[in-house]
Amino acid sequence: xxxxxxxxxGGGITGLxxxxxxxxxxxxxxMSLRVTLIEQDDRLGGKVGTVQQDGFLIDTGPDSFLAQxxxxxxxxxxxxxxxxxxxPSARQFxxxxxxxxxxxxxxxxxxxxxxxxxLWRASFLSFWGKLRASIEGFVPALRGADDESLGAFMRRxxxxxxxxxxxxxxxxxxxxGHPDRLSMAAVYPMYWNMEREHGSITRGLLHLRRQRPPDxxxxxxxxxxxxxxxxxxLIERLARNLxxxxxxxxxxxxxVAPLPDNRLQVLLHEGEPLPAEAVILSTPAYVTAKWLRPxxxxxxxxxxxxxxxxxxxxxxAYRREAIEHPLDGSGFxxxxxxxxxxxxCTWSSSKWAGRAPDGYVLLRVFIGYAGADQIVExxxxxxxxxxxxxxxxxxxxxxxxAVLVRVDRWLKAMPQYEVGHLQRVxxxxxxxxxxxxxxxAGSAFRGIGVPDCIKQGKEAAERVWSRLLA
Numbered sequence: 001x002x003x004x005x006x007x008x009x010g011g012g013i014t015g016l017x018x019x020x021x022x023x024x025x026x027x028x029x030x031m032s033l034r035v036t037l038i039e040q041d042d043r044l045g046g047k048v049g050t051v052q053q054d055g056f057l058i059d060t061g062p063d064s065f066l067a068q069x070x071x072x073x074x075x076x077x078x079x080x081x082x083x084x085x086x087x088p089s090a091r092q093f094x095x096x097x098x099x100x101x102x103x104x105x106x107x108x109x110x111x112x113x114x115x116x117x118x119l120w121r122a123s124f125l126s127f128w129g130k131l132r133a134s135i136e137g138f139v140p141a142l143r144g145a146d147d148e149s150l151g152a153f154m155r156r157x158x159x160x161x162x163x164x165x166x167x168x169x170x171x172x173x174x175x176x177g178h179p180d181r182l183s184m185a186a187v188y189p190m191y192w193n194m195e196r197e198h199g200s201i202t203r204g205l206l207h208l209r210r211q212r213p214p215d216x217x218x219x220x221x222x223x224x225x226x227x228x229x230x231x232x233x234l235i236e237r238l239a240r241n242l243x244x245x246x247x248x249x250x251x252x253x254x255x256v257a258p259l260p261d262n263r264l265q266v267l268l269h270e271g272e273p274l275p276a277e278a279v280i281l282s283t284p285a286y287v288t289a290k291w292l293r294p295x296x297x298x299x300x301x302x303x304x305x306x307x308x309x310x311x312x313x314x315x316x317a318y319r320r321e322a323i324e325h326p327l328d329g330s331g332f333x334x335x336x337x338x339x340x341x342x343x344x345c346t347w348s349s350s351k352w353a354g355r356a357p358d359g360y361v362l363l364r365v366f367i368g369y370a371g372a373d374q375i376v377e378x379x380x381x382x383x384x385x386x387x388x389x390x391x392x393x394x395x396x397x398x399x400x401x402a403v404l405v406r407v408d409r410w411l412k413a414m415p416q417y418e419v420g421h422l423q424r425v426x427x428x429x430x431x432x433x434x435x436x437x438x439x440x441a442g443s444a445f446r447g448i449g450v451p452d453c454i455k456q457g458k459e460a461a462e463r464v465w466s467r468l469l470a
Contacts, residue, residue: 003032003033003034004032004033004034004277004278004468005033005034005035005036005274005275005276005277006022006033006034006035006036006276006277006278006279006280006464006468007035007036007037007038007264007266007274007276007278007279007280008022008035008036008037008038008279008280008282009038009253009256009266009279009280009281009282009283010038010039010046010281010282010283010442011037011038011039011041011044011045011046011247011249012044012045012046012047012048012282012442012443012453013045013046013048013234013235013450013453013454013457014282014441014442014443014453014454014456014457014460015037015039015280015282015442015457016037016044016045016235016238016239016242016457017075017238017453017454017456017457017458017461018280018282018441018457018458018460018461018464019035019037019242019245019457019461020075020238020241020242020457020461021457021458021461021462022035022245022461022464022465023035023241023242023244023245025461025462025465026244027244033468034246035244035245035246036245036246036247036248036274036276037242037245037246037247037248038248038251038253038266038268039247039248039249039250039251040250040251040252040253041249041250042249042250043249044235044238044239044247044249045232045235046061047060047061047062047410047413048061048062048231048232048234048235048450049061049231049232049235050229050230050231050232050233051232051406053404053406054317054403054404055356055357055360056315056317056355056356056357056360056362056404057229057230057354057355057356057362058230058315058348058355058362058364058406059230059231059232059348059364060232060313060406060408061231061313061408061410062231062449062450063226063230063231063346063348063351063352063364064088064224064225064226064231064352065224065225065226065231065449065450065451066223066224066449066451067085067222067223067224067225068223069449069451069452069455070451071451071452071454071455071458072234072450072451072454073085073225073451075234075238075454076227076234079234079237079238079241080237081227081233081234081237084227084228084229084233085225085226085227085228086225086226086227086228086352086353087222087225088222088224088225088226088330088351088352089350089351089352089353090328090329090330090347090350090351091106091222091329091330092104092106092328092329092330093106093329093330093331093332093333094329094331094332094333095124095165095166095169095332095333095334095335096332096333096334096335096338096340096395097124097165097335097338098338099394099395101325101332101395102122102123102124103123103329104122104124104166105118105119105121105122108122108166109170109223110205111158111167111191111201111205112136112201112202112205114209116134119133119134120134122166124165124166125161125162125165125166126161128161129159129161129162129165130162132158132159132161132162133158133159133161133162136157136158136200136201136202137200137201137202137203138200139156139157139200140199141195141196141199141200142156142195143196146185146420146423147183147184147185147186147419147420147421147422147423148183148184148185148192148419149179149180149181149182149183149184149419150168150171150172150177150179150180150182150183150184150187150188151163151168151172151178151179151180151182152180152184153184153191153192154167154168154171154179157195157200157201163179164335164336164337165335166335168335168336169333169334169335169336169343169344170333171187171188172369173333173343173344173366173369174448174449175187175414175416175417175448176309176311176343176368176369176370176373176414177309177369177370177414177416177417178369178370178371178416179336181370181371181416181418181419182416182417182418182419183417183418183419183420183421183422185421185422186417186421186422186446187417191204226352228353228354229354231450234450251268251269251270251271252268252269252270253266253267253268253269253283253291254267254268254269255267255290255291255294256279256281256291256292256294256295256438257273257294258294258295258435259275262435262436262437263275263276263277263437264276264277264278264279264435264437264438266279277437277467277468278437278438278439278464278467278468279437279438279439280439280440280441280457280460280461280464281438281439281440281441281442282440282441282442282456282457282460283442284308284412284413284415284442284444285303285304285306285308285415285444286303286304286306286308286412288303288440288444289301289303289304292432295432295434295435295438296431296432296434298427298431299428299431299432302424302427302428302431303428303444305424306415306416306421306424306444307370307415307416307418308412308413308414308415308416309368309369309370309371309373309412309413309414309416310368310373310376310377310409310410310411310412310413310414311366311367311368311369311373311376311410311413311414312366312367312368312376312384312407312408312409312410313364313365313366313367313407313408313410314364314365314366314367314384314385314387314388314405314406314407315348315362315363315364315365315404315405315406315407315408316362316363316364316365316385316388316389316392316402316404316405317356317360317361317362317363317402317403317404317405318360318361318363318398318400318402318403319359319360319361319400319403320359320360320361321359322398322399322400323361323396323397323398323399324396324397324398324399325395325396325397327347327349327350327361327396328350329347329350329351330346330347330350330351331344331345331346331347331350331351331363331364332344332345336369340391341367341375341387341391342365342366342367342387342388342391343366343367343368343369344365344366345363345364345365345366345392346363346364346366347361347362347363348362348363348364349361349362349363360403362404363392365388365391365392367384367387367388370414370416376409376410376411377411381407381409384407384409385405385407389401389402389405414448415443415444415448417448425445425446428440436467437464437467439460439463439464440460441453441456441457441459441460442456442457
């Protein structure tokens with residue numbers, strides 16, 4: 001009997017997590033299994049990566065992950081990286097309103113602070129904006145709706161001013177999305193379900209807090225954590241541990257086709273097709289869509305309808321004395337209505353330890369979001385860098401030029417979970433039910449964050465494994 005073969009297409013965090021999970025399942029069961037991972041780029045990691053340049057540690061994509069979603073922390077623990085998880089050095093962040101940076105009370109990150117007076121300390125909100133947001137618990141719940149846009153949900157529950165100046169940039173910014181198109185049920189299911197189960201976000205959070213153990217006077221940990229040597233260290237450690245996986249870089253897949261007996265084959269641009277008992281596709285939806293035509297037009301069409309946004313990260317380093325601002329926080333966000341070409345800035349060397357040499361600072365500026373990503377697609381790197389520097393100069397009191405400039409451009413890299421996204425994903429899966437050995441996973445489906453992608457990779461591996469044992 002031949003050894004079962006699983007092919008994973010896509011060497012980002014989802015594909016790597018799937019390969020790692022399959023390897024562990026094989027080892028635990030003591031069975032034979034071939035796993036091949038194919039990546040068209042010359043490196044693994046996808047949007048996750050870290051470079052060291054002139055003494056600076058620069059994350060080229062995400063620089064942290066949500067610890068409250070346990071899958072990334074669990075993976076780090078399994079890989080022996082638990083001691084490399086670090087908390088932010090600064091928790092304070094700012095909102096850029098009318099050209100001025102306003103400190104945000106850290107209690108507002110959960111939308112409804114445990115101490116109501118925190119809302120009233122927000123200098124960027126008017127009296128009436130604060131009053132409207134404070135009565136969220138008395139706003140009637142919307143019953144019977146399957147979904148709603150993030151913007152509509154936040155305006156309905158907290159009022160227009162709070163939504164536009166705070167909630168929308170805080171929540172939609174993570175997805176580089178338009179708040180009036182993003183699906184609340186898909187991007188923030190916890191808050192969406194709170195209204196259904198408790199009638200309001202306020203009552204839902206109070207319920208969660210009553211269940212939480214007392215703090216005993218300790219400072220509550222930040223919801224976000226990072227890795228001491230950058231997010232790319234997770235990719236490197238995963239790759240080193242995949243000693244039973246055939247990893248093929250710089251290899252282009254051109255299609256997937258069904259074979260008799262529920263088998264599949266992966267078609268390559270160069271070389272013989274790869275027959276397999278199962279295939280996991282962790283590629284972008286618009287790429288996967290082209291390959292699914294042999295399996296059904298409906299799934300291919302639905303996948304092709306998932307939109308993507310383009311973004312860029314401009315990393316800038318300065319001598320510390322060149323910046324007047326104390327940089328006493330983690331950075332700032334820019335609401336959509338503000339006349340600036342950037343969506344936010346992370347003060348990396350203030351937020352995370354070890355990002356810049358002594359006497360220097362490292363900043364990361366974000367450009368582009370859904371509906372306004374042509375600026376990323378059409379501008380040259382030097383134009384994006386100049387745009388970032390010109391925006392920061394008056395805000396932070398910067399004198400002189402940056403000593404380091406790096407632009408990382410992510411074209412069509414951010415899937416947009418628009419209203420109805422979960423129903424679309426469900427329909428895609430139903431339309432592929434006749435091909436249970438073909439599994440889709442990744443940021444296009446049920447979460448774009450690192451923990452979500454790790455979870456999806458692991459679940460894809462477990463689904464494939466159960467099929468092989470059937």
